[in-house]
Amino acid sequence: MSLLSGIAESTVRLATPLLLAAMGEVVAERSGVLNLGVEGMMLSGALVGFAATAVTGSAVIGFFAGVIAGMSLALVHAFLCVSLKADQVISGIMITLLGTSLTTYFGQSWTGENIDGFSTIAIPALSEIPVIGKALFAITILDYLALLLVPVVWYLLFRTNIGAEIFAVGEDPETADTAGVSVFRIQYACVLIGGAFAGAGGAQLSLAFTKFWTSEMTTGIGWIAVALVIFAQWQIWRVVVGAYLFAAIDALSIRSQGSVDGQLLGQEVLTDLVNFLINPQVMETYPYIATILVLWYVMRQGNLNELGAPRAMLQSYSREQD
Amino acid sequence: MNVSVDLTSRESIPSWLAYGAPIFTIVAALVVTSIPLLWEDLSPLDVYTELFVGTLSDVAGISDVLRIALPLFLAGLAVYIPLKAGIWNIGAEGQIFVGATVCAYIGLNVQLPSYALILLMMVAGGFVAGLYGAIPGYLRAKHDVNEIISSLMLTFAATTFLGYLLRGPMQGSGGQTATESLPDRAELPTQFPLVGEIHPRLHVGVVLLGIAVAVTYILMTKTRLGYEITFIGANPEAAIQAGISKYRIYIISFFFGGFLAGLAGVAEISGVYGRLFEDFSPGYGFTAIAVALLGRNGPFRVLLAALFFGLLRAGGTTVSVSFQVPSALVDIIVALVILFLLAAEFLKQYRISVDLERESEPETSPGTEEPV
Numbered sequence: 001m002s003l004l005s006g007i008a009e010s011t012v013r014l015a016t017p018l019l020l021a022a023m024g025e026v027v028a029e030r031s032g033v034l035n036l037g038v039e040g041m042m043l044s045g046a047l048v049g050f051a052a053t054a055v056t057g058s059a060v061i062g063f064f065a066g067v068i069a070g071m072s073l074a075l076v077h078a079f080l081c082v083s084l085k086a087d088q089v090i091s092g093i094m095i096t097l098l099g100t101s102l103t104t105y106f107g108q109s110w111t112g113e114n115i116d117g118f119s120t121i122a123i124p125a126l127s128e129i130p131v132i133g134k135a136l137f138a139i140t141i142l143d144y145l146a147l148l149l150v151p152v153v154w155y156l157l158f159r160t161n162i163g164a165e166i167f168a169v170g171e172d173p174e175t176a177d178t179a180g181v182s183v184f185r186i187q188y189a190c191v192l193i194g195g196a197f198a199g200a201g202g203a204q205l206s207l208a209f210t211k212f213w214t215s216e217m218t219t220g221i222g223w224i225a226v227a228l229v230i231f232a233q234w235q236i237w238r239v240v241v242g243a244y245l246f247a248a249i250d251a252l253s254i255r256s257q258g259s260v261d262g263q264l265l266g267q268e269v270l271t272d273l274v275n276f277l278i279n280p281q282v283m284e285t286y287p288y289i290a291t292i293l294v295l296w297y298v299m300r301q302g303n304l305n306e307l308g309a310p311r312a313m314l315q316s317y318s319r320e321q322d
Numbered sequence: 323m324n325v326s327v328d329l330t331s332r333e334s335i336p337s338w339l340a341y342g343a344p345i346f347t348i349v350a351a352l353v354v355t356s357i358p359l360l361w362e363d364l365s366p367l368d369v370y371t372e373l374f375v376g377t378l379s380d381v382a383g384i385s386d387v388l389r390i391a392l393p394l395f396l397a398g399l400a401v402y403i404p405l406k407a408g409i410w411n412i413g414a415e416g417q418i419f420v421g422a423t424v425c426a427y428i429g430l431n432v433q434l435p436s437y438a439l440i441l442l443m444m445v446a447g448g449f450v451a452g453l454y455g456a457i458p459g460y461l462r463a464k465h466d467v468n469e470i471i472s473s474l475m476l477t478f479a480a481t482t483f484l485g486y487l488l489r490g491p492m493q494g495s496g497g498q499t500a501t502e503s504l505p506d507r508a509e510l511p512t513q514f515p516l517v518g519e520i521h522p523r524l525h526v527g528v529v530l531l532g533i534a535v536a537v538t539y540i541l542m543t544k545t546r547l548g549y550e551i552t553f554i555g556a557n558p559e560a561a562i563q564a565g566i567s568k569y570r571i572y573i574i575s576f577f578f579g580g581f582l583a584g585l586a587g588v589a590e591i592s593g594v595y596g597r598l599f600e601d602f603s604p605g606y607g608f609t610a611i612a613v614a615l616l617g618r619n620g621p622f623r624v625l626l627a628a629l630f631f632g633l634l635r636a637g638g639t640t641v642s643v644s645f646q647v648p649s650a651l652v653d654i655i656v657a658l659v660i661l662f663l664l665a666a667e668f669l670k671q672y673r674i675s676v677d678l679e680r681e682s683e684p685e686t687s688p689g690t691e692e693p694v
Contacts, residue, residue, distance in 0.1 A: 086664035101653030281486030288475040299465040
């Protein structure tokens, strides 16, 4: 029982940064801009959030500082990709490299420091429910915030005019432009929202999860977020499911002993195979492999609409030509 | 008063821009990097002098530049060749890891005389990495799966899987996440034929710099395959009309790319580290994207770009030791150089004119005045 609730608890906490970053990435990609800088933006959110909390003593100020840090890197990405029509892939990867190296450089003096950060808020009675009680009702305000943002982002994207404009820009910027939608403004806003969410995810890591700073502490969550968006085929609800699925795999792999005793169905080969598949390190590759499999499976049907990828993603739009 | 900014596509790139742009990007990156240096109370001028002049003033420094340029160049070609076919190989990092893993496995388990063993490691490491690299090419050719995303995902699959191998089947004694050291016969020697040893850190693998540039040059300009790769990249529809198989070209160019990146992994393990561990590559495969971008006009340019980034990394390591700054400084410079390069690309492609007086005109519908 306590093992199960332990796994449930770490799943929820591990899912928060992933969920935040992936939701932001959905918004950015929906407008047609791929953001591969998520990992770098998360790291800058984590470090700036941590430093601001340590200096001011307020985790709330720290959190917003982290959000702004994520947005500043996003602004660079937006400027290069939207205004200067630069290659989104290269810009994104280099922003991750920049975020990683800058935080490693400036973060050195913060390694080893501790902060109070955000503490868990337990809702009376509800948090006593076995297994899922502590996981869902004794979490930090940032975990609640992430869950609250899910319907907000969904509503924004699928039920508002702005959401419709974002779709139009991501699908066909030329037509959107002719219809009077400001392509530049929408894309800038979406990339900045993506950066804010990534920064928030990073800040959650250093302010609520670990409560210390260490270089490269995101350990690839930003990349998993990029994978998750494709895995979820750009749908918010699937992102939520995927975030918890990937986080559960992670939570399981931390606790997994990586071995099954005895023989499975009397087959030694099968036992070995299962042991291999539940090995913690092997499980870490699942999000990436699952993403490729989803892409492959959907594309094999030959239906791009079913994939849900914004049609104009990776294409920079300029008014005057082609 | 209306302010309007006009962008016109350039028909040709003026020569001052073509040569000025790389210099501008490097200078701009170094200027911005002064901020973190000043933060540490260091004189940027001293640091940069040491980084560039200091590194190139002795044999040890030049050897380091060449040694680091080798994986950058091979991985750069791994991006360059598919790029010529119009597809992006973002997965050179993963292909380096695959090549390195195969290299370590063979080096530890196969009993052969040194030359045969090293040859086998190179061929097998390159071949397996080539197959791994060919996966995104196949998925793109066959099912139109975006090769950028699949090659990126395969990179992380490979790097995390190495974590498993180094904690499980391939872990050496001593409890570290690393393999055993390779036997001497599996290591690339530092004795060059005729010349002898130049520097203890410079292994004979660097001759691959010359071989790879020549082979790639001949492949791309003198062979039918190279012609088909460039044709597909320049005009896919016309190329297919002409009977060139997109399927074949995508898979082959990704295979070649993976092969070269795999060789880079072999050179690192067999020539530099002598064993396999988790973080042996400081993101060579990602810097390689920049190398290919800078050098996309030909393999010699790719080589120049690799040497430049090799110099940055070799000099950066020296500087971080002598001035006691975090070695992440190098990555800051690399990232900034490329970000500024992207900005400079824009200047190359568009002429910008700012007009303060022009009345705003009604938008003409796009597509009506398309340039021919």
